[in-house]
Amino acid sequence: MIELSKKISTIIGRTNAEYGLIKDGDRILVGFSGGKDSLTLIHALNRIKKVAPYKFDFKAVTVTYGMGEQIEFLSNHCKEHGIEHEIIDTQIFDLAGEKIRKNSSFCSFFSRMRRGYLYTTALEQGYNKVALGHHLDDAMESFFMNFFYNGTMRTMPPKYTADNGLEVIRPLIFCRERQLRAFANTNEIRVIGDEACPGLRFDVKMPHARATTKELLAKLEEENPKIFVSMKSAFSNIQLPTFFYKDLKDIKLDIED
Ligand SMILES: Nc1ncnc2c1ncn2[C@@H]1O[C@H](COP(=O)(O)OP(=O)(O)OP(=O)(O)O)[C@@H](O)[C@H]1O
Numbered sequence: 100m101i102e103l104s105k106k107i108s109t110i111i112g113r114t115n116a117e118y119g120l121i122k123d124g125d126r127i128l129v130g131f132s133g134g135k136d137s138l139t140l141i142h143a144l145n146r147i148k149k150v151a152p153y154k155f156d157f158k159a160v161t162v163t164y165g166m167g168e169q170i171e172f173l174s175n176h177c178k179e180h181g182i183e184h185e186i187i188d189t190q191i192f193d194l195a196g197e198k199i200r201k202n203s204s205f206c207s208f209f210s211r212m213r214r215g216y217l218y219t220t221a222l223e224q225g226y227n228k229v230a231l232g233h234h235l236d237d238a239m240e241s242f243f244m245n246f247f248y249n250g251t252m253r254t255m256p257p258k259y260t261a262d263n264g265l266e267v268i269r270p271l272i273f274c275r276e277r278q279l280r281a282f283a284n285t286n287e288i289r290v291i292g293d294e295a296c297p298g299l300r301f302d303v304k305m306p307h308a309r310a311t312t313k314e315l316l317a318k319l320e321e322e323n324p325k326i327f328v329s330m331k332s333a334f335s336n337i338q339l340p341t342f343f344y345k346d347l348k349d350i351k352l353d354i355e356d
Pocket residue numbers: 129130131132133134135136137138160161162163213230231232233237
């Protein structure tokens with residue numbers, strides 16, 4: 100029996116209600132890497148499916164990169180818990196070797212390619228939503244990485260509509276990473292960790308921006324335990340006219356990288 104903490108259930112329930120993430124009749128394709136985040140996501144959706152007054156379907160989909168990944172245990176895990184699972188085998192890894200220039204960001208390359216496969220599968224199989232396992236730490240790290248290194252202020256919305264019409268939802272966006280780690284540990288479920296990151300197999304320097312940003316935020320949180328509460332509320336309290344725009348019409352509205 101899977102134990103999902105009251106805290107996680109409450110946060111996801113509230114996010115779902117406030118942002119209208121899951122609706123009656125939805126068919127949701129869930130990106131399931133096998134990591135602790137998307138693992139929590141599939142179990143949270145399984146729980147909601149059992150108790151919600153509305154009906155929806157979901158399927159966990161794992162994209163492999165053609166690196167000889169051994170992930171049958173993920174299918175077994177899903178089967179054990181009555182969760183539909185599909186593995187999409189790709190050759191993204193080979194393609195990456197040709198496409199990625201030394202020191203360019205392979206993380207975003209893999210993420211874009213993977214998203215392409217998830218979208219195509221969702222559209223081909225009649226799913227209307229794609230769910231991803233990003234959490235609050237991801238949103239904050241992404242914001243500060245963009246702010247410090249890419250000269251832009253952007254993060255990850257709980258819900259948006261992609262150009263192809265699919266709605267992308269992030270039910271865990273207000274959960275803290277440590278809560279998701281605790282979920283996997285408490286339930287003693289085998290997860291795939293950072294060692295599976297395809298970037299580790301390339302002869303290039305790993306990008307340090309994420310690690311540096313993570314450390315910085317952890318240090319700041321030690322000094323100010325409420326920092327994530329403040330950052331979270333700042334994300335829906337943006338005072339645009341106080342920035343350096345000559346004309347607010349210049350604001351870009353693209354959501355995806
Ligand atoms: N190989 C994959 N196949 C399908 N979906 C994936 C895959 N890798 C990542 N995703 C989806 O994209 C989300 C964000 O990916 P990212 O690589 O940032 O994962 P993460 O922060 O390590 O999370 P997780 O613990 O779920 O792996 C994941 O939570 C998952 O929903």
